[in-house]
Amino acid sequence: MAVPWLAGRGGPRRLALGGASMLGQLVLVTVAALALIWALVTADFSLQYVANNSSLRTPLYYRVTGLWAALEGSLLLWEWMLVAFAGLAVWQQRARHRELMPWLMAVFSGVSAFFLGVLAFASPPFERLWPVPLDGRGLNPLLEDVDMFTHPPMLYAGFVALTVPYAFAMAALITGRLDEGWIATTRRWTIGGWLFLTLGNIFGGWWSYHVLGWGGFWAWDPVENASFLPWLPATAFLHSVQIQERRGMLKVWNVSLIIVTFALTIFGTFLTRSGVLSSVHAFSSGPVGGLFLGFLALVLLGSFALVALRADRLRSQPEIDSMVSRESTFLLNNVVLAAVTFTIVLGTIFPLVAEAVTGVKLSVGAPYFSRVTVPLFVALLFLMGVGPLIAWRKASADNLRRNFLWPAVLSVVVAVALAVLGVRDLWPLLALTLSAFVLLTMIHDTARAVAARRAIAGEGVLAALGSLLRRNQRRYGGFVVHLGIVLMVLGITGSMNFSQEHSATVASGETVGLGRFTLRFEGLRRMQRPTHERVEADFRVFNDAQELGVLSPALKFFPARQSPVGRAVLRMSLKEDLYLILSGFSEIKSGQATVKVMVRPMVNWVWIGGGVLVLGTLLVIWPFRRAAREA
Amino acid sequence: MTTARSSRRWALSAVVALLWPLLLGATTAERELEVRMLEVASGLRCPVCQNLSVAESSSELAQEMRALILDELRAGKSPEEIRAYFVSKYGQWILLSPTARGFGLLVWVLPGLGAVAGLGGAAFALRRWARRGSRFAPAPAGAEDLARVHDLVVADALPARLSAEEAREIEGLRELEFDHRAGKLSDQDYGELRALYEAKAAATLAAAAAERVRAAARAAEEAEAAPAPAPAPARPAPRRWRWAAAAVFLVVFGAAIGFLLPQAVRVREEGGSITGGMLTGSEAPVSAAQPRDLPALLDQGRRAMEAQDLGRALTLFRVALEVDPDQVTARAYLGLVLLRGGHPDRALPEFDRALSREPSFPQALWGKGLALYETPGKTSEAIRTWEALLAQDISGKDRDHVRSLLAQARQRLERETKPAPVAPR
Amino acid sequence: MNWKRLAIVFGLGVPLIAVLAYGFTRDPREIPSPLIGRPAPPFTVQLFDGKELSLADLRGKVVFLNFWASWCPPCRAEARMLEASWKDHQGQDVVFLGINMQDREAAAREFLREFGITYLNGIDAGSRIAIGYGVWGLPETFFIDPDGRITYKHIGGLDGPEVIHAKLDEARQGRLSGREGKGDYRSVQ
Incomplete structure (x- = not known):
């Protein structure tokens, strides 16, 4: 069974054979992945991986998703996606960039060889087990969720798609052909990767919020940071590449962003799989940590050494027309994003640094990250509002006044209104006000553009809007993405700053109250499920005197696990979520339950914002028209 | 995370108030206290969870810590004093945001410095570029x-x-x-x-x-000239050598770091276990054994086990199994040693292997039952295994022992239908 | 010129990788105790026989203080050995004291009977004593010298009677251990 890998490993590195070898890799890895899925579906417990990650009671859905339930399968999935994406990218570009091709394939093969090496030698998914157990251990109970199908594959897809721009950047650096051609062709890959990364993170938050049952969607845990980190330089790149497209400058910066993005995906995998930092996320770590560290060293040092050696060719003569211009705001946006990236990397590895230097063990957790990054994110929000209203190339004081007067005035009104309503803390007030500001500037700008369009073409309002969108997909798609982010900011601000919580131990018939909700405890129920046994506590929920139904948080007892897994329940609404966690209960007969009740305002806007963001991204990359010069 | 002050008044309608007068027991003051407790707790790291705060974790220890904080607040301690108390017990580790003193100051200062330097650099560059542009x-x-x-x-x-x-x-x-x-x-x-x-x-x-x-x-x-030569890259050869050398260097470097560094600095035993310590600590290295040594090895192993020298017993049985992997007795005893060492999970496959050779081997059946009994939720399987053992021909004394084990297991099975109030994570 | 840039790349990159590699030597779950060498936090505990015992009463004796729970497998694994060790040291100036935490009383009593434990044992309701000693995993064992100072802490199952013997000796002489001991087998709940 290890044959496919060994066969797929030594791919020739030159053009003629390169294509065939990549195709061969694709075929062989596909066979391997399908074989593992087949083994999972047919419950072939002679494979250790299958025995560890599924059981006879595991439903089909979780057997298939078992492919990425643990390290070996995840790596196989990663490799599978990698060869598929690489093949697609090479095939797409077969007619163009001929001179990049050999190196492109070499980089892809190199990355792929690394993963194949890890699969073949360090964490083989087809390890045999003898004697064959009658039943498997079953899926990790925390993974038993519908989201198992969305969050991990999306994250991997994002990570892997970002290998494509990296490979192009490396090929361009090696050949010294650093004109902007490849940047344009990899733009879609970058946006696609960015989209998957965003989705992966949002689904991760959703999962954490609905399944992990601690009441939040983001804990600033090292593993969460690891999946979020590549998103930041990728976002920065998507902005700064627009400057390069217009002016041919910032080449070194953009290439660096691509490298950093890719390196961070490897860094993230290293963090999650090495067990160097502790994390809430139950990840199987194996002996692969060292390998990933070596690969990370290779990628970071090798790529940047290349950049250093090529810096002379990358040098451009940067020039801009005015300090006050869209270019400037994008540059500032990049600086702030870089600062956020730096802060998160620093905070994530600081415990290690501190222990290495001083020998004292300390923690860097959520309170630190919130305090340090919130001002930076608020600054980003400000730039997001300013950017679209400043023209490319040059803006004069007169224009600034004209464009910003109304949005600024209205934002101040919003701020005052918020303060009157009771939002008095600085950061939430700023975040909400600036969100309003961003919305207002976007509306203002679109309105002006529609007016201009009507003046040019004499179209009606809707027709003008439509043709604007058609002619300027990227710009208005970008607006929609920004809108999504603003909605997410609303949700995050609301839930971070205005949550309430209360814990109480209640006997049957007693009540707990929080905010405008009252909950009456109606007793415990015990029930048997296919994979576990669960105890549910029924709470009848009242909003003032109005009954809203019953919520039943539960504790699940899995046979093979020592401690129970909590199942939180929540009642969602646009305004706020009511979130219930059963923290414990006494014997069924005396029937007491300890419950944690939380009211978390506006959380839903995070998910809604995520949806809007996806819509916007699709608007950007959807091929509505085939531009003559892009075809 | 700051939790908003729940300054909101209890706005319950008359109906609700009539139905549950108990509600009024929770006074506003108590709620204020809870909010202050959560403020302190959200800055403390839960020692038994991986990365959650004491406020968020639902583990039992975190619940007890919350209760402790509440009591201390009631007793008039300030949040600062309570934090100091926890630091004195668990060290700096327990604070989720490091104190801005000494080395910890760096983590607070560096992001700010970085941002300021970045903005300064950007402003400087922009000015230069703008001047050049004009x-x-x-x-x-x-x-x-x-x-x-x-x-x-x-x-x-x-x-x-x-x-x-x-x-x-x-x-x-x-x-x-x-x-x-x-x-x-x-x-x-x-x-x-x-x-x-x-x-x-x-x-x-x-x-x-x-x-x-x-x-x-x-x-x-070119069309006029002879058939065009293949568009070979017109690069001088030495350049390629340089690239190849660089590539080789980087690969070697990466491999060296990947393999050697972690190994050189690794102190943790893989899969860390009590037996790992035993193995390294066991004296008298056993030299290469021959098949004819088997009885002696087994005998020595059994005696080492009786003498509570589990490490030596483990080594001996492993050696015996190296000689003959299908040696059922050695396999079963290896399982028993692992079980004694507190590894029911690792013992179980050993018993299974022994039983796959000889399905009615009494020691293996006995041990398997014990291992299953130690595994939560497998009590009923343990009972079945021991029942199978009783069907074998064993001495009266052993029979009594197994019976008592069975009785115990059945009792527990009954109890297990009422799980204890343990909290997750 | 290029070499200078290369030097910058390696100057920044290599330390970063080195720090990450350093992580392999650490166990991120471990919480080093600041208590070794400090006076043992005083407490009063309710024993299983109903009496109360205060740590202050044990001044002048070497105290072997063991935190355990009946649901914790490594605690089970070391229980017999602890009892045997207690039998060995009984009558000397040594007190063995077990503190049961996060447990049900019935299960704890069952545990004591199962392993025939004869040394003193008490219940730490609400884990206040355990928090006072910075307990984070089970079992955890503290050695306290006659002056009431913690000389050694062991986290996880104790490997054998020799360690107990040696550490009791050190405690008797008031000698501090440089670092805490680690049994790899432990449960964190």
């Missing part, structure tokens, strides 16, 4: 080229033959015009910029057109 004055373009530019700007679609650079210039001009109409550019700026960019575009177009003419001429020449 110095730039393109050569005046011919009227004919300008007219072509005009045509292209107003045209609906760009002709496919334009190079990326040319298209960029035209798009730039279109954008400029649009921004002007949308009111983002003043008339004066627009006029200046347009003149500038039109001149630039005209120059680019003219240069591109000239290049195209030259290329066509070259192509014609």
